[in-house]
Amino acid sequence: MQALFAYGFLQRALLAGVFIAVACAVLGVFLVLRKDAMIGHGLAHIAFAGVALGLFLNLLPLAAALAVAVASSLAIVKLKDRAGLHGDTAIGIFSSLGMAIGILLASMARSLNVELMSYLFGDVLAIEPLEVWLSIGLAATVLITVRLNYDQFLFVTFDRESARAAGIKVSRLDALLMVLAAVTIVLGMKVVGILLVAALIVIPAAAGLQVATSFGRAVAASAVIAVAAVAGGLALSLALNVPASAAIVVLCFAVFAALFLIKKRGRVPPGAA
Amino acid sequence: MDLVALRGVSFAYSGAPVLLEIDLVIREGDFLALIGPNGSGKTTLVKIILGLIEPSSGEVEIFGRPPAEFSEWGKIGYVPQKATHVDPYFPASVEEVVGMALLARNRRRGARGGQARAEVRRALETVGMGGFGKASIGRLSGGQQQRVFIARALVTSPRILFLDEPTTGVDAETQASFYDLLGRLNRDEGLTIVLITHDIGIVTKHVNRVACLNQRLVYHGDHEDFCRSAAFRDMIGRGDHLISHEH
Incomplete structure (x- = not known):
């Protein structure tokens, strides 16, 4: 573990990873409880098109992915609201289109393929200083925005109709949550890659929900699990010479499985209290 | 009136x-x-x-106002249909659930602050659920959940x-x-x-x-x-x- 602090590239990976892990986990609790967990996969596929576009046009790939993912997240919300499509259908349409555009751009410019691979599978150990600051800044923005709207997000997640009856602008909050999810996905893909970023949103949240008796504790537990998985994954990656992204996700799952089993053994039937 | x-x-x-x-x-x-x-x-x-x-x-x-122009939502309490069909594993405490409605009165502070917490406690006591503030909502019986939702509807003194x-x-x-x-x-x-x-x-x-x-x-x-x-x-x-x- 001491080696994590010995090298500059590891310090950068740990710093960015911790911030991104907390943002993913906090947002993940809301998304999992809203049954919107698949938005992580969908927006990651969409972000793939953004990365390919950025590389194709010689722009910063993270910035291009961010613009494409945010615009698409808003389009998904509009499609759900206005066209009356189910959420998973709207996500399916945009994620397939995003993947298709990414593949088209990659095939048009063959030199992109190597760099695209680093986004597909994540390469947190190769994170640049600029990307570290960008990641910290955006993750902090996500966390502050969630904090400011925490109570409203909680109300809408728990009881959408009553929240509307209390005068809360539910559609506006939906759009805000989707934008935050898009930003978080783009950040997370540098850590664990496009193919695994949804795991960083879903698994720590699902694990935290196994042990929490209040919403605040679920959020805190998810954040702790995500940070531990990122730090542990980096350490494992270094010790065993395995990809950091895979190690992080496998650790997340191990924690989830352990908490799931503990809860199952000590489960109290609902309504018994 | x-x-x-x-x-x-x-x-x-x-x-x-x-x-x-x-x-x-x-x-x-x-x-x-x-x-x-x-x-x-x-x-x-x-x-x-x-x-x-x-x-x-x-x-x-x-x-006296059309709903679109009305803003004092704290004057209204609402318990929707199937309110008690709560996801049994939703990790919200009874206090958190009741406190949600305070957003109708104050968008930013919600249930934060000593006065808001006292209002939550009072609403729970009104419906006979005073000792259940820390309990998980999903662990309560249907009748107890019903009382919690009434408390949530009452917490803003509608x-x-x-x-x-x-x-x-x-x-x-x-x-x-x-x-x-x-x-x-x-x-x-x-x-x-x-x-x-x-x-x-x-x-x-x-x-x-x-x-x-x-x-x-x-x-x-x-x-x-x-x-x-x-x-x-x-x-x-x-x-x-x-x-x-x-x-």
Whole structure:
């Protein structure tokens, strides 16, 4: 573990990873409880098109992915609201289109393929200083925005109709949550890659929900699990010479499985209290 | 004072009429039972009053203003249909659930601060759930959850409370004490209550006004007159529940 602090590239990976892990986990609790967990996969596929576009046009790939993912997240919300499509259908349409555009751009410019691979599978150990600051800044923005709207997000997640009856602008909050999810996905893909970023949103949240008796504790537990998985994954990656992204996700799952089993053994039937 | 006024309100869904030309006034102190067969538009009517649905035509006023211009949502308490169908693993404590409604009054602070927490405790005590603040909502029985949702609707000290079939899935004993609680709130606290129910028996005991809906407003008036009306005989003839509450 001491080696994590010995090298500059590891310090950068740990710093960015911790911030991104907390943002993913906090947002993940809301998304999992809203049954919107698949938005992580969908927006990651969409972000793939953004990365390919950025590389194709010689722009910063993270910035291009961010613009494409945010615009698409808003389009998904509009499609759900206005066209009356189910959420998973709207996500399916945009994620397939995003993947298709990414593949088209990659095939048009063959030199992109190597760099695209680093986004597909994540390469947190190769994170640049600029990307570290960008990641910290955006993750902090996500966390502050969630904090400011925490109570409203909680109300809408728990009881959408009553929240509307209390005068809360539910559609506006939906759009805000989707934008935050898009930003978080783009950040997370540098850590664990496009193919695994949804795991960083879903698994720590699902694990935290196994042990929490209040919403605040679920959020805190998810954040702790995500940070531990990122730090542990980096350490494992270094010790065993395995990809950091895979190690992080496998650790997340191990924690989830352990908490799931503990809860199952000590489960109290609902309504018994 | 008129808290709610509907004038010529109609609503159609995909061209099919749901409500036709509804004129209805709800006055301060009313304990109004909104009854009618399934699909008669009861829930739709309440949603229109609360601004959750736009009517196809007609005018709605709540506290003298159209719902779109109304902003004092803390004056209104609402317990939606199937409120107690809570995900048993949703990790919200009872205090968190009750505190949510305080956002109707203060968007930023919500249930934060000593005064807000005291209001949450008071609302829970009102419904007899004072010792359950830290409990997980999903672990409570249906009847206990029902009381928590009433507490949430009461925490802002509303002037009018809307309840949409609040006793669905709740046992008879719990229903009886629940109606007693509503009656007490109406009598002692002067709370105006609008209750959507299939339980015509409640009309005979607690409510003082009845609105009978079947797309159109079939009857609106005093509960005793309603029991002698053709609308009442029609409902009994149709087999709606008549439950006697002797307590």
